[in-house]
Amino acid sequence: MTPFLRLVGWIADLRLAIALLVLIAIASGVGTVIPQQESEGLYHQIYDPQPWLGVLPADRLLWLELDHVYSSHWFLALLSWLALSLLLCSWRRQWPALRAALRWVDYRTPRQLSKLTVAETLSSADALADLDRLDNRLRQQGWQVLRQHERLAARRGVLGRVGPLLVHAGLVVLMLGAAWGALGGRRAEQFLAPGRSLELVDSRGHSSLTLALDQFTITRDPAGRPEQFSSVLRLLRANGPTEEPEQAEVLKAATISVNHPLRFQGITLYQADWSLAAISLRLGNSPVLQLPLQSFPQLGDQIWGLVLPTRPDGSDPVLLSLTSEQGPVAVFGADGNRLGQIAIGGDPLEVNGLPMRVTSILPASGILLKRDPGVPLVYSGFGLALLGGGLSVLATRQLWAIAESGRLHVGGLCNRNLAAFARELPELVGGLSTAEADPGIREA
Structure with missing residues (x-):
C-alpha cells in the first residue's frame, strides 16, 4: 500500500472522525463558557485578576x-x-456499499443459497408453479x-443504503x-429609542436598509420585574442620506419580542435587551428638557442616571438615578447624601432651592442584528442528516429462489434485524406448496 493510500485510510478512519467530533464538542462548550467577540478590555478585566481555569x-x-x-x-x-474525513469515508465505504446494493447478484445453484444467512428448502410437486406464485x-x-x-x-x-451517504453529506453541508x-x-447589538432610526449597512459599507422603532414596551409582573419586551419596527428602503424615515418606502413592518425575532433578506432582528435612553424634566419654570441617560455599572446592575448642575455656573451638581422607566x-x-426622590409625573422636589419635576422616562430597545449567510x-445540512438518519433505519433485504425437480430453494440476506427477516421468510414461502418443508432445511 502506497503512503498516499495509507494516509487516506487514516483520515477516513471512523475512530478519527469520532475523536474530531469530541474535540469539536469540547471547543463548542468552551465557546459557551467564555464570552465571545467582546472587547479586549473586558477579557483583561475578567481574567487578569482570576485566570480562566486558573x-x-x-x-x-x-x-x-x-x-x-x-x-x-x-x-x-x-x-x-x-x-474531509466524512467525504473520504463516503468515497471508500458508503459509495461502494450503495453500488453493491444496486447491483443484481445472480445465484445459479442451490449450493450457493445454502451458504446464505437465512436459507430454506421446500419439497414441491411443481417447483416452477411455486416459483411463479412466489x-x-x-x-x-x-x-x-x-x-x-428457473430462478x-x-x-x-x-433506499436504506442511501441513508449513511445522506448523513455524511448533511454533516458536511452543515x-x-x-x-x-x-x-x-455579522453581529451587532444596538439600543434604539422610540421615534429614532438606525441605518444598516452591508459588508461593503453601503447603506441597504433603515430600521425605525415606532414603539417599545416593557411588560412587568406585579413585583416590577420585566417579563417581556416588545418593539414595533419598520424596515425602510434606504434611498438616500437626506431622506426622512417617514418618506421612505416601508419594506416590512412587524413586532418583535423575546423569542419572536424578525427575519428579512438574510437579516435576523432579535429582541435582546432594554435600557433607558433619556429623561424629560423641568427645572423651575423652564421648558421640558430631554436629557440623555447613561449607565452606571459602578453603582450596580441596571442603574441609569445623569449628573445635573443646579446653578447657572455649573456648580452644586446632583446625581439623578433610576432603575426602571416607571421610576x-x-x-x-455632591456629598453622596440622598436628597429625596421624584415620582414620574408627580409633584416636584426642591433641590438646592430649585423645584425639579420629572415628566417622563424614555426607554430604549436593545436589538440584536445578525446576518448569517450560512443559515440556509x-x-x-440538518434536513439531509435527519433524512439520512431516517432512511438508515430501513433494512435492506435480498432474497433468491431456485426451482429444481421436486424442490424450491430459497435464501436471503439482511443488513439489520436479521431475526425479523428469519421470521418473515417462512411467511413469504408459506402456502406455496402442500408438501412439507424438507427436514434438511437450514434456517439461521
Missing part, C-alpha cells in the same frame, strides 16, 4: 483565540478535517424482482454553513 490569563486566552472560538483558525481547521407474492408486497426461467432474485429497502456564517456573518428617580447631592446551508 491557568489562562487574558493575554493567553486571546492568543488562543478563545474570545472567538467559532471563527478561530483552529476550530475551522477541525471542521475542515472532519468534513414471484407474484413478492411483487405485491413491494419487492423488486428480477426473474429468470429469481428480489430485493427490498435498497459544517460548510457554520464556517461560512462564522467568516462572513422613581432618586436624587443624591445549516438548515439544509
Whole structure:
C-alpha cells in the first residue's frame, strides 16, 4: 500500500472522525463558557485578576483565540478535517456499499443459497408453479424482482443504503454553513429609542436598509420585574442620506419580542435587551428638557442616571438615578447624601432651592442584528442528516429462489434485524406448496 493510500485510510478512519467530533464538542462548550467577540478590555478585566481555569490569563486566552472560538483558525481547521474525513469515508465505504446494493447478484445453484444467512428448502410437486406464485407474492408486497426461467432474485429497502451517504453529506453541508456564517456573518447589538432610526449597512459599507422603532414596551409582573419586551419596527428602503424615515418606502413592518425575532433578506432582528435612553424634566419654570441617560455599572446592575448642575455656573451638581422607566428617580447631592426622590409625573422636589419635576422616562430597545449567510446551508445540512438518519433505519433485504425437480430453494440476506427477516421468510414461502418443508432445511 502506497503512503498516499495509507494516509487516506487514516483520515477516513471512523475512530478519527469520532475523536474530531469530541474535540469539536469540547471547543463548542468552551465557546459557551467564555464570552465571545467582546472587547479586549473586558477579557483583561475578567481574567487578569482570576485566570480562566486558573491557568489562562487574558493575554493567553486571546492568543488562543478563545474570545472567538467559532471563527478561530483552529476550530475551522477541525471542521475542515472532519468534513474531509466524512467525504473520504463516503468515497471508500458508503459509495461502494450503495453500488453493491444496486447491483443484481445472480445465484445459479442451490449450493450457493445454502451458504446464505437465512436459507430454506421446500419439497414441491411443481417447483416452477411455486416459483411463479412466489414471484407474484413478492411483487405485491413491494419487492423488486428480477426473474429468470428457473430462478429469481428480489430485493427490498435498497433506499436504506442511501441513508449513511445522506448523513455524511448533511454533516458536511452543515459544517460548510457554520464556517461560512462564522467568516462572513455579522453581529451587532444596538439600543434604539422610540421615534429614532438606525441605518444598516452591508459588508461593503453601503447603506441597504433603515430600521425605525415606532414603539417599545416593557411588560412587568406585579413585583416590577420585566417579563417581556416588545418593539414595533419598520424596515425602510434606504434611498438616500437626506431622506426622512417617514418618506421612505416601508419594506416590512412587524413586532418583535423575546423569542419572536424578525427575519428579512438574510437579516435576523432579535429582541435582546432594554435600557433607558433619556429623561424629560423641568427645572423651575423652564421648558421640558430631554436629557440623555447613561449607565452606571459602578453603582450596580441596571442603574441609569445623569449628573445635573443646579446653578447657572455649573456648580452644586446632583446625581439623578433610576432603575426602571416607571421610576422613581432618586436624587443624591455632591456629598453622596440622598436628597429625596421624584415620582414620574408627580409633584416636584426642591433641590438646592430649585423645584425639579420629572415628566417622563424614555426607554430604549436593545436589538440584536445578525446576518448569517450560512443559515440556509445549516438548515439544509440538518434536513439531509435527519433524512439520512431516517432512511438508515430501513433494512435492506435480498432474497433468491431456485426451482429444481421436486424442490424450491430459497435464501436471503439482511443488513439489520436479521431475526425479523428469519421470521418473515417462512411467511413469504408459506402456502406455496402442500408438501412439507424438507427436514434438511437450514434456517439461521
